[in-house]
Amino acid sequence: MVYNTDMDKNHVTLGILAHVDAGKTTLSESLLLHTNVIRSAGRVDNGTSFLDNDPLERSRGITIYAKNARIPIGDNEVILIDTPGHADLAAECERILPVIDMALLLVSAPDGVRPYTKTLWDLLRKEHIPTMIFVNKTDLTEKTQSEMTKDLEIHFGSGIISFSDKDFFENVASTDEVLMDRYLDAGLEAEDIRNAFNSCTVYPLFFGSALRGEGISEFISALENYILPPAYLPPKGGDFSGIVYKISHTRDNKRLSFMRVTRGTLKVKDVLGEEKVNEIRIYSGEKYTTTGSATEGDICALVGMKSTHAGSVFGDCSGRPRTVFAPALSYTVRYPADVDKTKMLNILREIEDEETTLAVRYYEQTGEIFISLMGDIQTDVIKHTLKERYGIDVTFDNGIVCYKETIDMKTVGVGHYEPLKHYAEVQILMEPLARGRGMEYSSDVSEDDLDKNWQRLILTHMQERDHPGVLLGAPITDIRLTLVAGRSHIKHTEGGDFRQATYRAIRQGLMKLRESGYVHILEPYYNYTLKLPENCVGQAMTEISAMSGTTEIVNTDPTELIVTLSGRAPVSEMNDYASKVRTYTKGRGELTLSLAGYDLCHDEEAVLAASDYSPESDLDNPTGSVFCSHGAGTTIPWNEVDDHKHIK
Structure with missing residues (x-):
């Protein structure tokens, strides 16, 4: 069944984020089951889950696209947004951040905090999004809850409070002097907990096993009693505003603009910008109902909009967030000779409409088409989309650096x-x-x-x-x-x-x-961690310095004679370094890379010299203006x- 949106409930959007295989989709299934939205929970690995309904998702057993479901809790309709866990698909996860009220970060009990988990936590803190933590798969570890909590505090810092602890009121009070005074004077109320959560002072912690349904009822109970609004709050009203966070296409090629209504009401036939809203859909999983209007806080899909994109804002609401996850490399697209170049370019731009990080570019001088990709998983997704939707097989050449x-x-x-x-x-x-x-x-x-x-x-x-x-x-x-x-x-x-x-x-x-x-080139940098034998440290530090990288010794294991180095280096220099590490360490070295963002290009003059770009010859992006002179436009x-x- 599909839970129909209720106009007399608060719309609260909860984003579920995690490293791959932490159990996000399984947790979503369990929440849907425990709130009677579905009769039986599907399995990701069996391809039967309520949310992972795309054929590629079901065949690979992973989440590729952010999707939402709705569950009723008290006077609230909680809109769950399940996100991909692969770092290759992080941009899909990032796009939901402007539209969620709160986040649930999953941590796998056996694996602990992975590097990408820490990246997600830091991003949530940077965006000041109230966050809960659910340690999943506790049935697969021998660690105690106390040990797991301490590990989280090491990686995430203070304010993490286990709501399964019978003394959690006192623990919440210990995070703030005002709360402690109130606790000692008259005790804390549920509203105090709610305010501490919304101000990002407290991060509620839960333990359980989504697959076994353990800890789910306790989590839902805590949501209702301490996190969500305790009663229906009528919309504040005012002029409409909203933000688009996702574009997708249906199987019959209808273009959907997924939007969060941040204020007011949006109705069918309303005009946004220069386009009319022909239909408003309320999705839960792959099913939907149509509605005549969407109100403050709701998530809806609009039919009829052709020029929207992820990050489009309407009315007085904040603009798109800064992009943290972006591809560092661009690839030449190789496609069959019988496919017209213009057709191929238009098809890729249609896909770019959904996945904006592709940054499709055509170089007239060479006749080549380039797209930017995050990694192997996204590469497979694009290949699959081109094959299934358009019947075209493509390959990609070796990547080149994406500059800004x-x-x-x-x-x-x-x-x-x-x-x-x-x-x-x-x-x-x-x-x-x-x-x-x-x-x-x-x-x-x-x-x-x-x-x-x-x-x-x-x-x-x-x-x-x-x-x-x-x-x-x-x-x-x-x-x-x-x-x-x-x-x-x-x-x-x-x-x-x-x-x-x-x-x-x-x-x-x-x-x-x-x-x-006063205009400069930026290039992507990697943060790296390099574990290698002690006798190879000198070579590594010399080579990384030659790459314009930084190096710091962060750990030495005297029993194994292994040293851990960390630092930062340009992607252009370090992208192929892993194979070299394996060679000179005789297979004992391990290089881990994560994108650190963009900074000034270390060899700007060389990059400029290799480019033949002329801004004044770029007719698609004119630098001049058109003025009227003697009844005609003059450039x-x-x-x-x-x-x-x-x-x-």
Whole structure:
């Protein structure tokens, strides 16, 4: 059965995250079973689970796509979002973060905290998302709950409180002086626990076995009594706002935009941007019901939207989060000779619509198509999608590094678009941000100067794409874009005019900074851990230094004569280092890599010299603006736009 959304219940979204094989989907099945949403729990390994319904998921026994289910708990409808556990598919997991109210992080009792588990924890802390922890598969370990709790505290820090401990009220109180005073004075109430959780002061801890159904009832009871709102809270009302977190296509090729309504109400036939909502679906597993409206807090799928993307925002809600998980390597796509190049490019762009990290690019000089991939699992997913959906077999050549671009000086970019019977001008302040912040967007324009609807549209255009840089044409990052001026024409301005003006403003600002040497290339770096024999340490440190990497000795095992090194190095230098380690350590070395993010390119001059990109020849991304002269549109080059701008 499908649990139909209830207008008189609070919509609370719970994201379930974990390292692969920790048991996320099994836990989701058990929660659905214990709340009477399903009559019997499916098995991931048998391909019968309620949520993993894609054929590839069922054949491989893994979660590939984030999907949701609904369970009733008290006056709340809890929307579970089950996410992939493979690091290759981390971007799918990351996209749900702006739409969840809280997270449940699973840890496998036999495996403990894995590197990717710690990465997820750090990401949840960075985004200030209230988090619970469920230690799963406790039937497969001999560790005590106390030992497992201490291990979690070593990796995650303080505030982790076992709710299975009979003294957990006192333990919660110990995390905060105010709570302790209240506890000693009159004791804690459930609302105190709830507030401590929502403020990320306390991280409730649970133990159990999802496969055996152990600890599930206790978890649900704690959710109802101490975590979720205790009673129905009517929506606050106000203008509609929402954020799109996922795009998918049905088997009959209907495009679905999955959205969280963050305020107000969305109705069928409402217009978002320039498009009409034709249908609103409420999904639970692969089944859905249609509804005439979706209210504050709900997760829905919209039919009829063609230009949305993961991260699209409507109304006054926060923009897309910075991207942490992004591919470090790009691959040439090799496809059959009888497949037309334009057709292949269009097909890949359709898939990119769902998986934005693919970053499909076509190089006219060579006629080659490139896409970015996170690893072997994602590579298999893309191959499977192309074969099953389009009947095309593809292979990929060896990867090349995915670069990005940034700035280290502020400027104002001006974009003007005024062919005959069109008009828009946009001025955008561009400021550098700290490394790893990603892109940020805002408006500093009075509604007296530019209507609020036009401002929202400009902000949408700022966020709707990865804007190309002007050194390599690589995506820009770590920049704050602020709308500081804009002008429309009461008769001639159309929605698309502001898209043109916005894109051109960003390009013009980048060109001004490029001319002064304030645009730079960023490259991906790995964090690495290298375990190797003591007699190989000198060679390793010398070679890693030559890679422009850093090295630190973090551990020495005198009994095994094994040394552990850690540090950071460019992906371009270390990507093939594992095979070399195996050779010079005679198979005793072990190299573990994880993406550390982007930083300044260690050999920028060489990368620039190897590139033939010309921003002024990039006709798809013009740097100049179009002004009206003598009744016709005239293109003005970027370095003359400031002299022609209308807003002084």
